Amino acid sequence: MSQVSLKTINQDGRQTTVLAHACNTTCLSCFLVLISSQNTNGRRVWPVPYRRFDRRPPSDAYCQALYPFCPTGDPDGRIPNMKDSDVISVFRLQTPVWEFKYGDLLGKFHIMHDAIGFASSDTGRNYTMEWYELFQLGNCTFPHVREDILPPFWCNQGAACFFEGIDDVHWKQNGTLEKVGEISGEQFNNLARWVKEDNETGIYYETWTVRSDPGPNSTTWFDSYDCSQFVHRTYRKLAKLGAKLSSKTQTNYTKIYLYSGEPTYLGDDGSIFDNPPLKTLAKDIRKFYHSFQPHQSMFQFILSLIEAYEKVVLEKTFYFFYNFEYWHLPMKSPYIQITYEEVPLP
Numbered sequence: 483m484s485q486v487s488l489k490t491i492n493q494d495g496r497q498t499t500v501l502a503h504a505c506n507t508t509c510l511s512c513f514l515v516l517i518s519s520q521n522t523n524g525r526r527v528w529p530v531p532y533r534r535f536d537r538r539p540p541s542d543a544y545c546q547a548l549y550p551f552c553p554t555g556d557p558d559g560r561i562p563n564m565k566d567s568d569v570i571s572v573f574r575l576q577t578p579v580w581e582f583k584y585g586d587l588l589g590k591f592h593i594m595h596d597a598i599g600f601a602s603s604d605t606g607r608n609y610t611m612e613w614y615e616l617f618q619l620g621n622c623t624f625p626h627v628r629e630d631i632l633p634p635f636w637c638n639q640g641a642a643c644f645f646e647g648i649d650d651v652h653w654k655q656n657g658t659l660e661k662v663g664e665i666s667g668e669q670f671n672n673l674a675r676w677v678k679e680d681n682e683t684g685i686y687y688e689t690w691t692v693r694s695d696p697g698p699n700s701t702t703w704f705d706s707y708d709c710s711q712f713v714h715r716t717y718r719k720l721a722k723l724g725a726k727l728s729s730k731t732q733t734n735y736t737k738i739y740l741y742s743g744e745p746t747y748l749g750d751d752g753s754i755f756d757n758p759p760l761k762t763l764a765k766d767i768r769k770f771y772h773s774f775q776p777h778q779s780m781f782q783f784i785l786s787l788i789e790a791y792e793k794v795v796l797e798k799t800f801y802f803f804y805n806f807e808y809w810h811l812p813m814k815s816p817y818i819q820i821t822y823e824e825v826p827l828p
């Protein structure tokens with residue numbers, strides 16, 4: 483009925499021995515047992531570190547943005563130099579992308595977009611800085627399952643956009659526009675250098691945070707990498723540069739969670755989709771993602787999330803993509819959650 487194959491994968495110094503029971507084709511999912519899965523000093527590090535790249539590659543021509551990325555930013559991403567003695571106000575910016583109530587299971591979707599504003603007292607000019615998907619949220623959350631290519635195809639780059647102007651009405655009306663501090667021109671110029679580097683080396687968007695349970699002592703298996711994480715990194719960098727930041731209100735952010743037992747490493751496109759013994763796994767991953775094709779609108783994206791929820795509750799399996807590699811998540815209750823929770827300023 484089932485065949486067994488043994489394979490050793492060396493990946494980032496990790497030695498992984500996979501025992502695969504490739505079931506016959508009527509089986510819903512391929513069963514994988516990991517005998518050992520650890521880095522060379524014996525223990526896996528959680529959360530798995532987000533991989534940094536030497537430089538950002540151009541995105542594949544298959545990925546076509548419906549809305550241009552950063553239309554009013556400098557084409558080369560240049561950030562203007564400020565006079566060292568300038569006083570720059572820093573603003574916390576937040577606006578809802580979508581609010582939606584779906585039963586008690588997923589609660590109220592409170593999907594917010596976060597950004598940071600800067601205003602120079604020397605020139606009177608102001609600027610918005612944000613980090614977001616090149617091809618929208620759906621494309622960063624679900625890949626394209628294509629006829630012509632076996633591995634699911636991801637259009638998941640995300641990047642920083644810096645442009646002149648702050649659209650007060652856009653942020654204020656249903657969201658937040660709050661001054662949270664002041665920095666010098668010199669601190670701003672230092673921050674600008676850091677943003678360029680962060681933007682070159684952190685190239686892909688990750689929607690999900692994966693952890694063991696909703697409790698306070700849960701283990702985080704994977705961290706998201708999205709607009710709010712960029713805002714937190716920027717605040718931390720500002721604090722390191724000596725800035726004092728404070729808010730009069732609670733600073734809450736959207737988190738999209740998956741809950742699972744300890745994840746197991748599966749491999750990357752090459753080791754899974756170019757490897758006949760793992761044919762069943764390859765098929766399962768394609769099948770898994772086939773149900774959630776990336777969608778154009780926020781509404782369709784939400785519908786896909788609901789489908790994902792129902793599928794995951796039923797099958798207790800999620801093929802998770804991180805650092806351009808796949809992991810198996812043994813999903814458990816409450817499976818998927820969208821929260822709007824406090825992350826204090828540093």
Ligand SMILES: *[C@@H]1O[C@H](CO)[C@@H](O)[C@H](O)[C@H]1NC(C)=O
Nearest residue numbers: 544545546547548617618621
């Ligand atoms: C998502 O990617 C597909 C494939 O490139 C593209 O056709 C579509 O326009 C993208 N969606 C958005 C909203 O950019």
Ligand SMILES: *[C@@H]1O[C@H](CO)[C@@H](O)[C@H](O)[C@H]1NC(C)=O
Nearest residue numbers: 558559641642643644678681
């Ligand atoms: C970040 O990278 C994107 C993609 O290459 C680019 O369009 C953008 O201008 C860069 N942003 C900054 C602030 O360097």
Ligand SMILES: *[C@@H]1O[C@H](CO)[C@@H](O)[C@H](O)[C@H]1NC(C)=O
Nearest residue numbers: 573599601607608647648650
């Ligand atoms: C940014 O500049 C515009 C144009 O001068 C102004 O209308 C707006 O109030 C400024 N916003 C902030 C937060 O400084």
Ligand SMILES: *[C@@H]1O[C@H](CO)[C@@H](O)[C@H](O)[C@H]1NC(C)=O
Nearest residue numbers: 577578651652653654655656
């Ligand atoms: C704020 O919310 C109201 C009611 O939901 C909506 O009509 C309006 O377009 C929103 N404004 C902005 C700037 O998003």
Ligand SMILES: *[C@@H]1O[C@H](CO)[C@@H](O)[C@H](O)[C@H]1NC(C)=O
Nearest residue numbers: 694695696697698699700701
């Ligand atoms: C979490 O861990 C702390 C410190 O180890 C402990 O005092 C606390 O009781 C734990 N809380 C829960 C809910 O397990």
Ligand SMILES: *[C@@H]1O[C@H](CO)[C@@H](O)[C@H](O)[C@H]1NC(C)=O
Nearest residue numbers: 732733734735822823824825
């Ligand atoms: C903000 O986060 C706190 C703690 O995480 C939570 O108790 C509160 O309800 C949140 N506020 C909103 C408006 O959701």
